[in-house]
Amino acid sequence: MKYYFVRHGLAEELQDSDFNRELTDRGRRRVGTAARVMKRLNICPAKIFSSPRLRSLQTAEIIAEELGMEVVVADAVNFGFDLPDMQQLTRGLDSNDDVMFVGHNPDMSLVVHKLTGSNVAMKKGGLARVDVFSRKARQGELVWLIAPKAFDALGDGVDAADVGGEIGKERLPDKLADSSTPLHQLIQRRWSPLGFDPDRRIEKPILTSILEAARWAASSSNLQPWRFIVAPKDNAAEFKKVFSVLKEGNQPWAQNAAVLMIAVAQNNRGPGVPNPHASHDLGQAIAQMVLQALDHGIYVHQMGGFFPEKAREVYRIPEDYEPYTAIAFGYRRADLSHLSDAHRTREVSQRQRQELGEMVFNGSWARRADFLD
Numbered sequence: 001m002k003y004y005f006v007r008h009g010l011a012e013e014l015q016d017s018d019f020n021r022e023l024t025d026r027g028r029r030r031v032g033t034a035a036r037v038m039k040r041l042n043i044c045p046a047k048i049f050s051s052p053r054l055r056s057l058q059t060a061e062i063i064a065e066e067l068g069m070e071v072v073v074a075d076a077v078n079f080g081f082d083l084p085d086m087q088q089l090t091r092g093l094d095s096n097d098d099v100m101f102v103g104h105n106p107d108m109s110l111v112v113h114k115l116t117g118s119n120v121a122m123k124k125g126g127l128a129r130v131d132v133f134s135r136k137a138r139q140g141e142l143v144w145l146i147a148p149k150a151f152d153a154l155g156d157g158v159d160a161a162d163v164g165g166e167i168g169k170e171r172l173p174d175k176l177a178d179s180s181t182p183l184h185q186l187i188q189r190r191w192s193p194l195g196f197d198p199d200r201r202i203e204k205p206i207l208t209s210i211l212e213a214a215r216w217a218a219s220s221s222n223l224q225p226w227r228f229i230v231a232p233k234d235n236a237a238e239f240k241k242v243f244s245v246l247k248e249g250n251q252p253w254a255q256n257a258a259v260l261m262i263a264v265a266q267n268n269r270g271p272g273v274p275n276p277h278a279s280h281d282l283g284q285a286i287a288q289m290v291l292q293a294l295d296h297g298i299y300v301h302q303m304g305g306f307f308p309e310k311a312r313e314v315y316r317i318p319e320d321y322e323p324y325t326a327i328a329f330g331y332r333r334a335d336l337s338h339l340s341d342a343h344r345t346r347e348v349s350q351r352q353r354q355e356l357g358e359m360v361f362n363g364s365w366a367r368r369a370d371f372l373d
């Protein structure tokens, strides 16, 4: 029989009561991803026992709902959970029944250690499977130890719910690239949505990491000609400023972004010496930002539809710098009722691409590259 040990997902910081600490949004989403993977792995315990502490109970409930089960709340799985508790809880069960316990560290890791002799470090939202030969056995084999990151990778992607998985019961369109070969999952998943969540902000460290990704792009002569004017929504005045330079067609959906940005390139290497690669390098830096953002579950929509000269005026951008694009960043939400009908239709429409042969040549211009056949 199989024992599954789950450590509760990511929970909010301790405030008044440890007992009532809830899962964070991210914690819920990751446990949701883990639960969907568990279902695909055909994990079907006869019972799911959970510690009564809220973060554990919420974790167990997300898993139980996905597996179509009920949670049994058991104080024995609370702090101090040990082998005798496990044996007592499972006493009445059929000898073939698999059982899941959802609780806390260090107890979960320690119980797995006592059963298997392995030193395990169970991460929040992680799962261990231990197979034993009989209910009385105090020894078993550690068959799996799955960290939440691995669940993310096995599941719908990183922070799956942001990415085309489910939030509650609602589905987000995922619009994966219908590519001719498998691609890196970030490339496969990237697209330009309109349905940003107007209520969700981007945390500062995450925003910084997105910008850091741009910083490490390649550039001609390492000139790093990119500059970014960045307006997080928390800074209402700044957000309004960038918003004011967007063209009317983009404003209705871009107002829901969590961060607006203007991307600028320095077109000169120095006074009077042009840098013909500046826009190339800016685009490359933005591409890195887009993928780094998606790694955080944040989507990006780039816009040519803005007024560069107005941006120049509003921000006093010097002559040798050129504003190229405005960019919207944000989390998506499944409920698209804040979008116009036309935008809702666009949000679920199929993505189109030219064939590879129409853009990859050799022999002569516009001749489809021979290696594609």
Ligand SMILES: Cc1cc2nc3c(=O)[nH]c(=O)nc-3n(C[C@H](O)[C@H](O)[C@H](O)COP(=O)(O)O)c2cc1C
Pocket (backbone or CB within 6 Å): 190, 191, 192, 193, 250, 301, 302, 303, 304, 305, 306, 325, 351
């Ligand atoms: C430089 C640039 C400018 C764009 N301008 C706009 C724009 O002003 N408004 C808009 O809705 N989408 C804009 N887009 C998004 C494109 O329409 C979108 O990337 C394209 O249709 C491919 O779709 P996908 O990104 O979902 O794969 C722009 C994209 C880029 C890269």
